[in-house]
Amino acid sequence: MVIDKKGLAILGSTGSIGQQTLDIVRAFPNNFQVIALAANNNIYSLENQIKEFKPKFISFNNDAENKHLLEPYGYFNSTMENMVTDPDVDIVIAATNSCSSLIPIIEAIKAKKDIALANKESIVMAGNLISKLSKENNINIFPLDSEPNAIWQCIKGEDLGVYKLILTASGGAVRNQKISDLSRLTPKQVLNHPNWEMGSKITIDSSTLINKALEVAESHWLFNIEWEKIEILMHPQSIIHSMVEFNDGSIKAQMSHPDMRLPIQYALLQEKRQINPNLKRLDLKKINQLNFEQLDKNKYPCFELSLETLKLGHTWPAVLCGIDETAVELFLKNKIQFNQILTLIEKALSIHRPKQNPDIQQILDSFNWAKKEGYQLAKEL
Numbered sequence: 384m385v386i387d388k389k390g391l392a393i394l395g396s397t398g399s400i401g402q403q404t405l406d407i408v409r410a411f412p413n414n415f416q417v418i419a420l421a422a423n424n425n426i427y428s429l430e431n432q433i434k435e436f437k438p439k440f441i442s443f444n445n446d447a448e449n450k451h452l453l454e455p456y457g458y459f460n461s462t463m464e465n466m467v468t469d470p471d472v473d474i475v476i477a478a479t480n481s482c483s484s485l486i487p488i489i490e491a492i493k494a495k496k497d498i499a500l501a502n503k504e505s506i507v508m509a510g511n512l513i514s515k516l517s518k519e520n521n522i523n524i525f526p527l528d529s530e531p532n533a534i535w536q537c538i539k540g541e542d543l544g545v546y547k548l549i550l551t552a553s554g555g556a557v558r559n560q561k562i563s564d565l566s567r568l569t570p571k572q573v574l575n576h577p578n579w580e581m582g583s584k585i586t587i588d589s590s591t592l593i594n595k596a597l598e599v600a601e602s603h604w605l606f607n608i609e610w611e612k613i614e615i616l617m618h619p620q621s622i623i624h625s626m627v628e629f630n631d632g633s634i635k636a637q638m639s640h641p642d643m644r645l646p647i648q649y650a651l652l653q654e655k656r657q658i659n660p661n662l663k664r665l666d667l668k669k670i671n672q673l674n675f676e677q678l679d680k681n682k683y684p685c686f687e688l689s690l691e692t693l694k695l696g697h698t699w700p701a702v703l704c705g706i707d708e709t710a711v712e713l714f715l716k717n718k719i720q721f722n723q724i725l726t727l728i729e730k731a732l733s734i735h736r737p738k739q740n741p742d743i744q745q746i747l748d749s750f751n752w753a754k755k756e757g758y759q760l761a762k763e764l
Contacts, residue, residue, distance in 0.1 A: 388413070388414060388415055388416040389414060389415050389416070389473045389474055389651070390415075390416050390418040390469075390471040390472045390473045390474070391404075391408070391415055391416065391417050391418060391419075391472070391473070391474055391475075391476060391651075392418055392419035392421070392440075392466050392467045392469070392472045392474070392475045392476065392491075392496075393405070393417065393419065393420055393421065393476045393478065394421045394463055394466075394467070394475065394476060394477050394478060394479045394483075394484045394487060394502075395421065395422070395423075395476075395477070395478035395479035395480065395484070395501075395502070396420040396421060396422050396428075396429065396432055396478075397422040397423070397425035397428040397429055397432070398478055398479070398480065398582055399580070399581055399582040399585075399643070400476075400478035400501040400527060400582075400643065400647070401422075401476070401478045402428075403643050403644045403647055404476050404478065404499075404647050404651070405417075405432065405436070406644055406661065407644060407647050407648045407651055407659075408436070410648075410659050410660075410661055411648075411651075411652070411657070411659075414651075414652065415651065416471075417436040417437075417438050418438060418439050418440065418466075418469060418471045418472050419438050419439060419440040419441070419442070419461070419466035419467070419469065419472065420432055420433065420436070420438045420440075420441050420442070421441070421442035421443070421463050421466060421479070422441075422442070422443050422444075423443070423444045423447070423479075423480075423483075424443075424444050424447040424448070426443065426447050426448070426449040426450055426452055426453065427449065427452070429441065429443060429453070430452050430453060430456075433453070433456055433458070439469070439471065440458070440461040440465070440466045440469065441453070441456075441458045441460070441461065442460060442461045442462060442463050442466060443460060445460060463483075463484065463486075463487040464486060464487050464490045466487075467487045467488075467490055467491035467494065467496060468490055468491065468493075468494040468496070472491075472496055473496065473497065474496065474497045474498070474499055474525075474651065475487070475488070475491040475496050475497070475498050475499065476499045476501070476527075476651075477498060477499065477500050477501060477502040477505060478501040478502060478527070479502055480502075480582070480584055481504065481704075481708055482502075482504055482505060482508060482701075482704065482747060482750050484502045484505055485502075485504075485505045485508065485509060485743065485746070485747065486743065486747075488500075488502075488505050488513065489509075489512070489513070489516065489743060492513065492516045492517055492520050492522055493516065493520060495520050495521070495522055496522065497522050497523045497524070497525065498517075498522065498523070498524045498525065499525045499527055499647070499650045499651060500524055500525065500526055500527060500528075500601075501527040501528060503528060503597045503598065503600075503601045504597070504704045506524070506600075506601055506604050506605070507597050507600045507601060507604075507693060507700050507704065508700045508701040508704055508746050508750065509743065509746055510600065510603070510604035510700075511604075511696070512742075512743065513604070514604050514607075523653075524605060525650035525651075525653070526601065526605055526646075526650070527643070527646055527647050527650055528598055528601065528646070529624045529625075529641070529643060529645075529646050530550045530551065530595075530598050530602075530624050530625045531550075531598055531601050531602050531605060531606075531625070532624070532637075532646035532649060532650065533623075533624035533625035533626075533636075533637035533646070534548050534550070534602055534606060534625045534627060534637075535605075535606075535649075536637045536649065537625065537626065537627040537635040537636070537637055538606065538627055539654065541627075541629065541635075544629050544630040544631065545606075545608065545612070545627060545628075545629060545630075546612070546628045546629055546630050546632075547612045547613065547614055547627075547628050548602055548606070548608055548612060548613045548614065548625065548626075548627055548628075549614045549615075549616050549625060549626040549627070549628060549634075550595065550598055550599065550602065550613065550614070550615055550616070550625050551615075551616050551617070551618035551621070551623055551624060551625060551626075551675075552589075552592060552595045552615055552616070552617055552618065552678070553576075553577065553578050553589070553617075553618065553619055553620075553621045554590075554592075554617055554619060554682075554683075555573070555576055555577075555586070555589040555590030555591075555592075556568075556572060556573045556574070556575050556576055556577065556586075556590050557573065557590045557682065557721075558577075558617075558619060560682075562681055562682050565682075565721055565722050566720045566721060566722045566723075567720075568720075568721040569717075570587075570714060570715045570717065573586070573587055573590050573714075573721060574586050574587070576589060576590075577619075578620070578621035578641045580643075581643070583711075583715060584708070584711055587711045587714065587715070587724075588707070588711065590721075591683065591685040591686070591724055591725070592615075592678075592683040592685055592686035592689075593685050593686070593689045593703075593707055595615055595686060596685075596686050596689035596690040596693060597689070597693070597704075599613050599615070599690060599693070600690075600693040600700065610694055615678050615686070616675050616676070616677075616678075617675065617676040617677065617678055617679075618673070618674065618675050618676075619674055619676075620670070620672075620673055620674065621641040622638050622639070622640075622641070622665070622670060622673060623636045623637070623638050623673060624637050624638070624639065624641075624646075625637055638665060639665055640662070640663045640664065640665050642662055642663060644659070644661070644662055645662055648662070684725055685724065685725050685728065688725065688728065688729065688732075689703055689707075689728075692732060695737070697737045697738060697739050697740065697741060698735070698737045698738045698741050698745060698746060698749035699732075699735070699737055701741075701746045701747070701749040701750040701753070702731060702732065702735045702737075702749050702750070702752070702753040703728065703732070703753075704750055704753075705731075705749065705750040705751065705752065705753030705754040705757070706727060706728050706731035706732070706753040706754065706756070706757045707724070707728060708754055708757075709727070709753070709754050709755075709757030709758060709761070710723075710724040710727040710728060710757060710761075711724065713727070713757070713758075713761055718761060719761055719764060723761075723764055726764060727757055727760055727761060727764070730760045730763075731753050731756055731757060731760060734756075735749075735753070737749075
């Protein structure tokens, strides 16, 4: 049987999700062809990926050090917008940090490309626009984050009788910390996530639970579910990734070993379940217990603030994403304390003047305003 290879454009190929996506390509070489790779500053990793996958296009930061290493390969530094609209591309993997893939996602949708979405900031900031465009162009958006991906798996094959979605949260590195100790946490401590191997930004966001608020918003837009029907449940083992409760009281849960490659594989293979010997299988006999707890709002005050901000829509989500990016950066550089991430976000939100029904440029302007304003606000802490 001849399998038509899906052409992939991977935005953020040298990051955590990008590298794990390429692991799936290696596991299923007959299913995928890497058409385009986009990176930021990690030229060494990009060079190795070029040697291995021989893409048609590459994109990188023109200011990156060591970019001369790419000269022998004869590539023109493409824009991500040009890459994602190429006729050979079938699926665009949006795995960049920040909002850099927002416009490429928009252009890819207009070109009728399916989107495998890890960059949740894009749909959080422009959910209304992206949802409208995806329907108009009849394309699919596949969530790569483990929790929304688990919701997708649980909903598949069901009718419209969804009562609520239940996203689980591990609590990150702070879950066993006393509230009184949070101000003394170091970046090294918070980056030591007990269950997942992820990039530094998302690891910090997992400990403030801002990441979980973004996933609630992502699920709201992807599954067209009312905000009040999405619940968060603390689950320290990260074995059950999400659940769906139906109108009759039944609950479906998706369980697996915490490995981002599994939801990536499910998305790229478009719901086909194939054996991947590189993925660790879940041994239920070795699981002594599964615990579930109510969210402690005192320990995770960023969650409720973020969620209420996201619900406001307009340019509020963009400002939240922008100020959070600066706050996490400053914390990682030991410029602010862990608990001051909340303070910085509160300050930025308090002075924002929202734009109603913003276009893409207004969304990006709001994001950039908040990101820049954060550095000035941090001086006042």
